[in-house]
Amino acid sequence: xxxxxxxxxxxxxxxxxxxxxxxxxxxxxxxxxxxxxxxxxxxxxxxxxxxxxxxxxxxxxxxxxxxxxxxxxxxxxxxxxxxxxxxxxxxxxxxxxxxxxxxxxxxxxxxxxxxxxxxxxxxxxxxxxxxxxxxxxxxxxxxxxxxxxxxxxxxxxxxxxxxxxxxxxxxxxxxxxxxxxxxxxxxxxxxxxxxxxxxxxxxxxxxxxxxxxxxxxxxxxxx
Amino acid sequence: xxxxxxxxxxxxxxxxxxxxxxxxxxxxxxxxxxxxxxxxxxxxxxxxxxxxxxxxxxxxxxxxxxxxxxxxxxxxxxxxxxxxxxxxxxxxxxxxxxxxxxxxxxxxxxxxxxxxxxxxxxxxxxxxxxxxxxxxxxxxxxxxxxxxxxxxxxxxxxxx
Numbered sequence: 001x002x003x004x005x006x007x008x009x010x011x012x013x014x015x016x017x018x019x020x021x022x023x024x025x026x027x028x029x030x031x032x033x034x035x036x037x038x039x040x041x042x043x044x045x046x047x048x049x050x051x052x053x054x055x056x057x058x059x060x061x062x063x064x065x066x067x068x069x070x071x072x073x074x075x076x077x078x079x080x081x082x083x084x085x086x087x088x089x090x091x092x093x094x095x096x097x098x099x100x101x102x103x104x105x106x107x108x109x110x111x112x113x114x115x116x117x118x119x120x121x122x123x124x125x126x127x128x129x130x131x132x133x134x135x136x137x138x139x140x141x142x143x144x145x146x147x148x149x150x151x152x153x154x155x156x157x158x159x160x161x162x163x164x165x166x167x168x169x170x171x172x173x174x175x176x177x178x179x180x181x182x183x184x185x186x187x188x189x190x191x192x193x194x195x196x197x198x199x200x201x202x203x204x205x206x207x208x209x210x211x212x213x214x215x216x217x218x219x220x221x222x223x
Numbered sequence: 224x225x226x227x228x229x230x231x232x233x234x235x236x237x238x239x240x241x242x243x244x245x246x247x248x249x250x251x252x253x254x255x256x257x258x259x260x261x262x263x264x265x266x267x268x269x270x271x272x273x274x275x276x277x278x279x280x281x282x283x284x285x286x287x288x289x290x291x292x293x294x295x296x297x298x299x300x301x302x303x304x305x306x307x308x309x310x311x312x313x314x315x316x317x318x319x320x321x322x323x324x325x326x327x328x329x330x331x332x333x334x335x336x337x338x339x340x341x342x343x344x345x346x347x348x349x350x351x352x353x354x355x356x357x358x359x360x361x362x363x364x365x366x367x368x369x370x371x372x373x374x375x376x377x378x379x380x381x382x383x
Contacts, residue, residue, distance in 0.1 A: 019325065023323070029381050038279070189230050
């Protein structure tokens, strides 16, 4: 059983072992009419620093790895762009290691890479990050388990009901078929999590370009 | 043109790199409501890699905050009590994200000793055991609100 939207994963997906003790097993109750569909909090431009969207310029030196540009639009189902909405990302470094005390993967930390970024979308719903391509990394889910390279995304959209946390993957990764987190998504929607490589976004002599559009649930608000 | 929705994925274990700023758990700096609770799994064990968000109506728009759980599964917030609404008890909407949650969960925090709880349509639709999972307990000068993802005392979650 997938989520109410038809594209979301089920809560219980036993191949992803951590769901077994964490997925609620009682059915979710229908949303009461009185539930607030509160408008999303407003994050002003003062809350986002100039270098927050460039993960390669947050330290004295440049991080190791393949420099990339990741850009796209945040849209609602009806195609309307979501402007001035906060987009937050976090990721492993090029070696597949997160700058997090809980990450035990014996790959090197990069002193020039923290792996977090944020920006606000423009009037067309566009965001853009400069970063390095994250590495794949092993995890303990099953023997010889490896996560495909991915960047985590957090989106607010216009309201409570449009909130989304997801992951963006890179095209052509042979680990897709082996990954239960990506595999938890209904097959016909998995490619929505995969960015497109585009030569048109690729900056000569500098960085490969990837496009990743994100579609959030529509809300009734007029903005 | 209709666009295909982007599917949800877990926040994973390392979200604190990008998502948790220590000051974000204060929704209202002068607020008198202190909330503390733990996120627990189906074995009753604390979940040290969850992030809890509070959303509530405020005088100038939505009050919002988030807090990552600590090694013992605790989260803490400072906020204010939402104003009463016509025909409904004051409540705070709560979202839970965690490693092992492929989609986030939505629940609600109600206030103890609140006369309007008796007439609240959301609470009225629940049996007493379910209702208890949504009403915070008074614990000294704070409110205690544990979130149980699974098990006999599972918190009631709503399909957003």
